[in-house]
Amino acid sequence: MVQWFVPGPVPVTQKTQAACAGEMVSHRSTAFRELYAECTLRLQRVFQTKGIIFSITGSGTLANEAAVANLLPDTKALFLVNGEFGDRFYQAAKVYNPDAQIFTVDDGLGLNVARVKDAIDEKKPDWVCMVHNETATGVTNDVRGIAAYAKKAGAKVLVDAVSSLGGIELDMDGWGIDACTSASQKSLCAPPGLGFVALNEAAMAHIEEQPRIPTYGLNLKTYKKFHLKNETPYTPALPTFYGLREALRELESEGLANRWLEHTAAAQKAREAVIESGFTNFAEAGFESETITAFLPGDARVDVIKKAMAALGIQIAGGQGKWKGKMLRIATIGPGEARNIDACTTALKKACTASDTAQSASAQHILQAGAAANKPEVLAA
Numbered sequence: 001m002v003q004w005f006v007p008g009p010v011p012v013t014q015k016t017q018a019a020c021a022g023e024m025v026s027h028r029s030t031a032f033r034e035l036y037a038e039c040t041l042r043l044q045r046v047f048q049t050k051g052i053i054f055s056i057t058g059s060g061t062l063a064n065e066a067a068v069a070n071l072l073p074d075t076k077a078l079f080l081v082n083g084e085f086g087d088r089f090y091q092a093a094k095v096y097n098p099d100a101q102i103f104t105v106d107d108g109l110g111l112n113v114a115r116v117k118d119a120i121d122e123k124k125p126d127w128v129c130m131v132h133n134e135t136a137t138g139v140t141n142d143v144r145g146i147a148a149y150a151k152k153a154g155a156k157v158l159v160d161a162v163s164s165l166g167g168i169e170l171d172m173d174g175w176g177i178d179a180c181t182s183a184s185q186k187s188l189c190a191p192p193g194l195g196f197v198a199l200n201e202a203a204m205a206h207i208e209e210q211p212r213i214p215t216y217g218l219n220l221k222t223y224k225k226f227h228l229k230n231e232t233p234y235t236p237a238l239p240t241f242y243g244l245r246e247a248l249r250e251l252e253s254e255g256l257a258n259r260w261l262e263h264t265a266a267a268q269k270a271r272e273a274v275i276e277s278g279f280t281n282f283a284e285a286g287f288e289s290e291t292i293t294a295f296l297p298g299d300a301r302v303d304v305i306k307k308a309m310a311a312l313g314i315q316i317a318g319g320q321g322k323w324k325g326k327m328l329r330i331a332t333i334g335p336g337e338a339r340n341i342d343a344c345t346t347a348l349k350k351a352c353t354a355s356d357t358a359q360s361a362s363a364q365h366i367l368q369a370g371a372a373a374n375k376p377e378v379l380a381a
Contacts, residue, residue, distance in 0.1 A: 004334075005330050006315060008183075008186040010189060010331065012189055013189070016250065019246035020239040020243040027231060028231060032241075034230075037230045039248060040227075049180075049198055054196065054197045054227060056194065056196070056232075059192070060181065061088070062195045063181040065095075066215075068093040068095075068129075068158075072096055075125075075127055076101075077093055077126065079130065080116050080128065082131075083131070083139065084137075084321040084322075085134055085135050085136055087321075096214055107136070108137055108284055112141070112142040120153050120155065128147075128150040129159075130158075130159060132163075133164035136320045136321060136323065138288065139283045143177070151176045156178040156179070156203065157177050164182075164187060166256070167187030167259065168187070178199070179200070180197075183196065184196075184244050184247075187263070189251070189335050190246075191239070194237060204224070264290045267289065270330045270345060271288060279297055280296075292331055293332065296323075305348070306351075316344070
């Protein structure tokens, strides 16, 4: 059986998988209203907010687009970017606010107050926007510190927490985050199909004050009308809602802080394995992600290592954007029962030994021995 260490969709528990087979009911029924209400309440506990949360059928990218389309038109928006997903966030905003501005640091470096304060002071934005956990490079940014600085500067804060929510500490209300997005298929350990937009009172009030929202299907004014009835305005991904409910129940049973610790322990093992294999973790020290570990093995070894690990029943991810074909990433996301980090690190060390010479007898032995048992699908990225 292949074990997946990619950053989403992630493995889910058997109970969550089974829950997706729930009865197909109308999204105007009492049964769905109860399902929606429970998911919303449990999501508030994970976001750590008393604010409103909209569940949108689609990906985290769609949740991000909903956020920027409703919040950023006709505002001064500043995006703090240090990777592929930060740039995608910015590009989505440019569709609705062509004047949105960007501040960048090199990939692999973390964003903190010291690095961004001058940009915030100079641009004097209405909104400071950033990714909490940069999935493309395995970097976690100092959202807490930057949000506090932005608020003192008079700005509101929008955060993409797609690959961090549930796996890395995040406190929306406690940290002063006005709007926060995420998705079901990563650290919440639920199936793909739902994106989330969480808003505090100030952010929701800002949307309601706008005379025109430049989107129909993602108009959060419309979503709020139905949310107040515990409904979605349009047909939802019902199986994902069932799976999400079970995943959130399991998370709450385990304890949010315990889930964070589980991810921390797994990530530490991944980083140690990278170093023991002769490589350097890509993320700047002090900004390492607890859900994604990235490293550069050298262009010639990327495919060899991936194929050798796949032959051993372990699938890891390649790089994205400028790092495609250059980087490897190990995602330590998902419930413990669905993945074995020790199996992954062992496979990495074996694959790296075998990859010293791609045509070596050792490499060929691993590929041939494992292929018959696992019949792996080798991912392109």
